Amino acid sequence: MADDQHSLESVVVFVVPFPAQGHLNQLLQFSCLISSYGIPVHFVGFKTHIHQAKSRNLQDLQKIHFHEFPTPHVDSPPPIIPNSTLKFPTHLQPSFEASKQLNEPFSNLLNEFSNKVKRIVVIHDPLMSSVVRDFSTIPNAESYAFNCSSVFTQFFSFWDAIGRPFTVESMPKYIPSLDGCFSFDIMNFMAYQHEFMHYRTGDLFNSCRLIEGTYVDLLNKLEMNANKNQWSIGPILPDLTICKKHSxxxxxxxxxxxxxxxxxxxxxxxxxxxxxxxxxxxxxxxxxxxxxxxxxxxxxxxxxxxxxxxxxxxxxxxxxxxxxxxxxxxxxxxxxxxxxxxxxxxxxxxxxxxxxxxxxxxxxxxxxxxxxxxxxxxxxxxxxxxxxxxxxxxxxxxxxxxxxxxxxxxxxxxxxxxxxxxxxxxxxxxxxxxxxxxKSRDEGGVSQLELNSFIAHISR
CATH class of the missing domain: 3.40.50.2000 (Glycogen Phosphorylase B;)
Structure with missing residues (x-):
């Protein structure tokens, strides 16, 4: 057990969320889950967004180390009333663009830790790939993309975009169209982030194989995911009894x-x-x-x-x-x-x-x-x-x-x-x-086994 304890202490995890509530929430829940294994977790972001994540979370966050960088001055307009073709929250774009400015402070943080630990593990939202890109210059660092969307969405949007390279048996009768789902600016932003995705070691999904196992396997077949590890570790939810205790x-x-x-x-x-x-x-x-x-x-x-x-x-x-x-x-x-x-x-x-x-x-x-x-x-x-x-x-x-x-x-x-x-x-x-x-989260359940596998992998 002592050896085990020593190996855990030699790993440190940095979590870098995208500054939108659904993304902040999932990655903060996951941070709590990792820290429950005795692994130090550092949650990185601008002060405003970390404050937002904390204020809407009912879990005990004492074990998480928060790195709150000063929020750059960004326009924060009220939500734009949607027109018929586009309901995307375009008023948040200035905040999304500003997130790129985390690259330098985050790189400094990684360099500061790289000599102190055996391994640095970076877990980041895919939309923060440009922020974490400098991990690739640090020999003892590796990164994993934590996907805040369904595997079904990921698979069909990529499969469709690259020309449907193979047939899919479990096809829905209707695949939604991209029309009206995203603004031009956010599409550009996503394309820019995607350039830095190839540095990652693997992918994490807030999903469960009982729900999306078929699509996890299909996603694995896409060339862009060749040699990438994948873990479906959801549902990542707080314990309701803990929520009640902290409320x-x-x-x-x-x-x-x-x-x-x-x-x-x-x-x-x-x-x-x-x-x-x-x-x-x-x-x-x-x-x-x-x-x-x-x-x-x-x-x-x-x-x-x-x-x-x-x-x-x-x-x-x-x-x-x-x-x-x-x-x-x-x-x-x-x-x-x-x-x-x-x-x-x-x-x-x-x-x-x-x-x-x-x-x-x-x-x-x-x-x-x-x-x-x-x-x-x-x-x-x-x-x-x-x-x-x-x-x-x-x-x-x-x-x-x-x-x-x-x-x-x-x-x-x-x-x-x-x-x-x-x-x-x-x-x-x-x-x-x-x-x-x-039940998939109970000992021996499919999601718990995948989570144990991920923890063992980063603590190896």
Whole structure:
């Protein structure tokens, strides 16, 4: 055991997340997981983003070493109201571009540590590849890309881009189009980061082979991944009992849920990068109200580049809405503890944008999804949920390309999920898959074995 302990102390891990909530969150959870093995973990970023990650996390972070570099002055405009063809949060682009400035301070940090430890392991978001690139000049450093999107999305977007080099048996009936998913600027940014990806040793996925094993194997067949190690170590989620212990007081939404019948409430949330027009909010509000179903709706605009920077727009609900829906639903306009909400016995469905974090949380908690993708990888994730895993349905086909979804379309979809026979079958499948995925993290489970394999690999 003493030898083991010595080998662990000779490895240090640096984690470099991309500055957007879904990415910060997954990498902070993973940092906690690695540190539980007794490996020192250093979490690197600008002060504002580290503060953001900490403020929305309920885990014990005492073991993590945070390196908070001064945030450069960057425009932090309010979210841009989306037009019909592009719902991507273009207001965050200045913040994304500024992240490149971490390259020099991060390189200095690596050089400072390189003489003190046997091995430096860099775990980074693929969108931070240019920031960590200098690890390749340090003989005892190696890097791993931690992918915050589904393997399904990764595989099909690359396979499609390089001309579909081989046939795929488990093809979905419809592969989403890139149109309207990404801005021109973010496509350029991603292409620039991709240039530095070939330096990495391997890939980590916040996914589980029970969900995406087929696509992990297919991704392995692509030439760009030749000789790269791969580990599917998800779901990377905090222990809910630990969350409760670190929570100062229970969120009001959980107290409201305590009073509702099992599986009777629709949870509605569109994540941290979605902004809806006033008109769409009105249609959504009416659709939910007319469905007569119980609901918990988290209604917020997309995050700003600096989430601590001043006021955000308060969305306008229809006149008298909260009075009319009193006792039926509640609308929350602040940050809500999503994992605890999804884990609550009263939740029977989740209307979601299908960010990968939300998908993994919903799958693991056994909650079926009413998918309403907006941009980025979300249409692919929605296809995986509805067509492949069959634990959800889509509000409508290609929702991200439709200018306005009507209240009647929304009402119909809500009722299918919450009170139809089809909805019951979805719930039953979601619960079964959730139990299996949850068990994959137990000793001997498929994800736990992959995680042990990764820890053994970096501690070799």
């Amino acid at each position: 100062i007081s229970r969120h009001k939404s959980l107290e409201w849920l305590d009073k509702q019948a099992p599986k009777s409430v629709l949870y509605v949330s569109f994540g941290s990068t979605t902004t809806m027009t006033d008109t769409q909010i009105q249609e959504l509000a009416m659709g939910i109200e007319n469905s007569k179903q119980k609901f918990l709706w988290v209604l917020r605009d997309a995050d700003k580049g600096n989430v601590f920077d001043g006021e955000t727009r308060k969305a306008r609900l229809p006149e008298g809405y909260q009075e009319r829906t009193e006792g039926i639903g509640i609308v929350v306009t602040d940050w809500a503890p999503q994992l605890e909400i999804l884990g609550h016995t009263s939740i029977g469905g989740f209307m979601s944008h299908c960010g990968w974090n939300s998908c993994m949380e919903s799958i693991t908690m056994g909650v079926p999804i009413l998918a309403w993708p907006m941009h980025s990888d979300q249409p692919w994730n929605a296809t995986l949920i509805s067509d492949i895993l069959e634990v959800g349905i889509q509000v409508t086909e290609q929702a991200h390309q439709i200018e306005l979804l009507s209240s009647s379309t929304i009402e119909k979809a809500v009722n299918i999920l919450m009170v139809s026979k089809e909805g019951e079958e979805l719930r039953s499948r979601a619960e079964k898959l959730g139990r299996e995925v949850w």
